[in-house]
Amino acid sequence: MNPIYLYSLISMGGMGAVLAAGLGFAATKFKVEQDPRIGKVEDALPGANCGACGYAGCASFAEAVVNGEAPVGGCPVGGDKVAANIADIMGSEADSSDKVIAQLLCGGGIKETTKSGKYQGIKTCQAANAVNGGEKECQYSCLGFGDCEVICPFDAIVINENGLPQIDPEKCTGCGKCVSECPRNILLLAPVSAKNHIRCSSHNTGKIVRKSCEVGCIGCSLCAKVCPVNAIEIKDNLAVIDYDKCVNCGKCAEKCPTGSIEFNGDMIKKVEINDNCVGCTLCARACPVEAIDGELKQQHQVNQEKCIKCGLCYEACNVNAVDLFYESDLD
Known part of the structure; x- marks a missing residue:
């Protein structure tokens, strides 16, 4: 072997060894000890990394909990059980909270709505909304192409035969990804205990609504008048329910003339x-x-x-x- 190559290999190897030793010393000398609770909290989390907690992922959320920047019950996917486990790790108490799941604010499927034309573009809600609003006359209606179904990480949403998202309350974790994905803003997170839901988002006048949808809210205010706890008010021609006030009596659903208010369960x-x-x-x-x-x-x-x-x-x-x-x- 050429002596020059040999000397080069020896010198480079020596330099590498010195640098490695220096890095090893620096890593030991300046090592930042991580709170062991961070790993424990992360292990207690579902591992979905969905971002519903407001952080980049489970690791970031776990660090925020240990640093006192996030509540122990901040993971909507894990619910009360995970919150209790994290509280045990942190030596604190977890506040019990009502689980939230996604709810659809539209009951106008293929059968109930008037068509405005035939959509020929890319079969996604985002594309249809950007072009001409899809095929339905109502500009507040569900487009039905299933962007929410695709984005759901837990397979909790399926587009049914009527062209509307069907949400499985057992699978839905309340992560909110579908809510953010919907270009029409007709999905929201509501308490799983809530039994009354207004399945409409139209702010059109009642006359226009009647022409475009059989089950749309016409802003008649009968629901607001019959509500015994003032949980419903009419905002810009649309009935809006306050879930914090609602006592699930179902009187609004019974009174609604168009059936746009749905009561879930046995009354x-x-x-x-x-x-x-x-x-x-x-x-x-x-x-x-x-x-x-x-x-x-x-x-x-x-x-x-x-x-x-x-x-x-x-x-x-x-x-x-x-x-x-x-x-x-x-x-």
Whole structure:
């Protein structure tokens, strides 16, 4: 071997060894110790890296939790169970919160809506919205090409035969990706406990709505008038529900003339207080319309004329003294 090459190899190898030793020394000398709780919190997370928590991924969220920059219950995908595990790691308590899932603010599918023409472009909601708004007359309606279905990381959305997203509440984690993806802004996150949903987003006048959709909100305000807790108001020709105020009585859905308000579940038809009542007054305090009468330590009674059948008294009672009778029980 040429001596020059040999000397070059030896010198380069020596320099590499010196530099490696220097780097090793620097890594040891200036090493920043990571809080071991970060790894534990990250392991407790679902690992979806969906960004629904507001951070780049699970690792970033875990670091933020340990640094006190994010709440232990900040992962909507993990829910209360993951929040409890993280709280245990952090030595704190987790606040129990109502899980949220995606809800569609449109009931106008292929069958219910008037067509404005035939869309020939790229079969995505984003493209259709950018060109001419798809095939439906209503410019607030679901475009039906399934961008939300494609973006969902948990396969919780399927476009049904009527051309509308069908959301599986068991699979939906409330990550919000579909909400951000929808160009019409007709998806939102709502509490899973909510039973009343307004399936319309149109701000058109009632006359225009009637021409374009059979199930659209016409802004008649009947729902707002019948709501016993003022949870609905009309904003720019559209009924809007406040989920924080709503008590799930279903009166708005019963009154809606177009069927744009949907009530999920079996509706309560009667509420009675039985002999288990100990007169603790918890039910009376929970009632939003003062429909329960009774003295302390005496059996209470439900004023059937005032009662709105919301079931809040049932949830408040801890001695099984409240009986609920549903539509199915009275059939």
